[in-house]
Structure formats: structure tokens, C-alpha cells
Amino acid sequence: MKRILITGAAGFIGSHLAERLLERGDQVVGVDSLNDYYDPALKERNVSAALEHDAYSLFRDDICDSGRVFEIFELAQPEVVVHLAARAGVRPSLADPNLYHRVNVIGSQHILDACRSASRLSHLVFASSSSVYGGCTDVPFREDHPVNRPISPYASTKRMNELQAHVYSHVYGLHVTMLRFFTVYGPRQRPDMAIHKFTRLIDAGEPVPMYGDGLTARDYTYIDDIMDGVLKAVDTPFRYEIFNLGEHATTPLRDLIEMIARHVGKPARIEQLPLQAGDVAITYADISHAQELLGYRPGIAMEEGIARFVAWYKDTQA
Ligand SMILES: NC(=O)c1ccc[n+]([C@@H]2O[C@H](COP(=O)([O-])OP(=O)(O)OC[C@H]3O[C@@H](n4cnc5c(N)ncnc54)[C@H](O)[C@@H]3O)[C@@H](O)[C@H]2O)c1
16 A cells, blocks of 8 residues: 555546556545646546545646645645646647646656655656657657657656756655656546547537547557556656557548547537647657656547547547
8 A cells, every 4th residue: 555646636537547556555646726728627536536535635726836735745744746737738838838847847857856855755757748758740759759859848847857867866866757648548537638629519510620630649548558557657666767558559530530520320410620739740759768667558449539539528528
């Protein structure tokens, strides 16, 4: 049994993680501001099952408030911290880069400082992103590829996080594992993300905006596979490591839309639009580093994952 603090605990990935840790007998302290980036009622629904559990508590606080972050760490006495709280999303980061900097960089600095002085802490697991690879087309992406050319404010904040964490590992001996998530999907996926948005639009018979020619491709990772990687990172401290967590498979955008339409059982009315600033041509994870050091074994192929997602979506609408 471990005491684990999760920031961003009411979000898509954080709420799944809290439930998985509770199931296996860990004590979980969540921190989340439940902000309105998307409907806070969805976040309330995400945490409702965990809140039933005696071993769970949730602080509804903002990581930008450094005093509060320290108080929570003092109360929680975490052995492992999983830092997921962030402003996510590439396109909105172009509209408000200051907000992204404040939450993702300065807020994360508060988490690093609190970790540094947390006396029982074994290590920090920190959410990075495939977006750090920028416009790189040398696929599959390996962790040792140069990542000095991000193409959105969101991506640059995630790369800054890797650098901030490295400093704390080097100078203060903080043990940190950075996980570069590759487009995660599954039940509770953020409503602004493509798979969730396309499912909603196809089901409602509304046009589906397709940016570009439909050939841009993503490595989509099912939430259960991400949980496999995160749980292994929670259980295995490293001084400083970066891991790609993807499926090591890509799906072109047009194929994705057609696959969702097939599972929803309705046609997709595609509306082709120009590529957007910040969009990358491809993401594709080389996962051999995570396989070797973490024992990471993703196993849910797209067809199966989309079937499960659409089934969940239909359930929530019923
Ligand atoms: N979902 C993906 O495909 C994906 C891909 C790469 C990286 N990531 C990263 O994984 C993490 C989790 O992503 P997600 O998809 O679950 O997003 P999410 O938006 O569902 O979850 C993030 C949570 O953080 C909370 N939060 C945001 N700002 C906060 C603040 N200032 N103080 C306290 N809480 C705050 C939000 O309320 C939200 O509940 C993020 O760091 C994201 O950048 C996600």
C-alpha cells in the first residue's frame, strides 16, 4: 500500500488512475481545480466513484497557489506523486499562451518545489506529451530524438517541464519519470479531443471538420494501455527517465473518421478544412525503451478501442 498524490485527478487520465490505484489498495489524494476548460460537471462525474472510497480524498485547489500546494503535500505526505494537472490541448494554447505558461510551467514548478521538500517521497511521475517532437517526420519517434523545435505553446510548455524536472533531478536528486503520452482515448476522454468530438458529431448527424487531406496520422493509445505504463512508472523509481507511451501503430485521420462512423452506425459528413497552426503531420511512438525498462506492454488495437469508446459514449447518452 502506497500513499499517492495525483494532480489533475478529476480529469480524463487522472480519474482512471485514481480508480486503478484504489482498486489495488493504495491510498490516493487527488488535487484538481475542476476548472471550466471543459464542463466541470463531467469532472464531477469522473471523480464520483473514487469519492465513495475511504482511501480517497480530493482537494479542489489550484496548483498555481504555491502556499496551498505546500499545505496539501504536508497533509498528504505522499510517497509517489503523479503530476497530470495541466492545460491540455494544442489549438487553445495558441489563443492563450500566457495561461498555458502559468499553469503548465509555473504551476509545475510549485509541484517540483513541493516534491523537493516532501520527506517521504520516493519519486515523481510527470505527464509530458508526444507534442514535444514538433514537426519531426523521422518516425517512429525515439526518446533520444532532438526535441528543440516545438510548434505550439502547449508543446513548448511540455518540453520546458522535461527540462525543469531534469534540473531538480540533477541538483536535488529528485527521482523523476517523464511520460510522453501519445493521444490517449477511451471512456471519459476530454470532449474537445478528436475521437470524442467526431463520435458526438457523427451521432448527431452534424458535419465532421477534417483539417488537411485526411492523411495526417496519429499514434492513438487506449486508456488501459496508458494505465499499464503509468502504474509501472508508479512502481519503479528512476533517477531521471523519459518514456514514450504509445501503441507503436498509426491511423490516418480519414480512416479514423470512417472507423468511428462504422461503430456509431451512421455516415460521417466530412467537411474538409485547411490544416491548423500547431498541427503535426504524424505521431508514431518507438516504445522499445518503455518495453525494456518498464515492461510496458500495450495491447488494445484501434478497432477494439474505438468499439469500446463508442459503447461508452452511447451508454452516457442513454
Ligand atoms: N489526453 C491525452 O491524449 C494527452 C496526451 C499527452 C499528454 N497529456 C497530458 O496528460 C495530462 C492529463 O491529460 P487529460 O487528457 O487527462 O486532461 P484533463 O484536462 O482531462 O485533465 C487535467 C486535469 O487537470 C486539472 N487542472 C488544470 N489546471 C489545473 C490547475 N491550475 N490546478 C489544479 N488542477 C488543474 C483540470 O481541471 C483537469 O481535471 C495533462 O498533463 C496533459 O497535458 C494528455
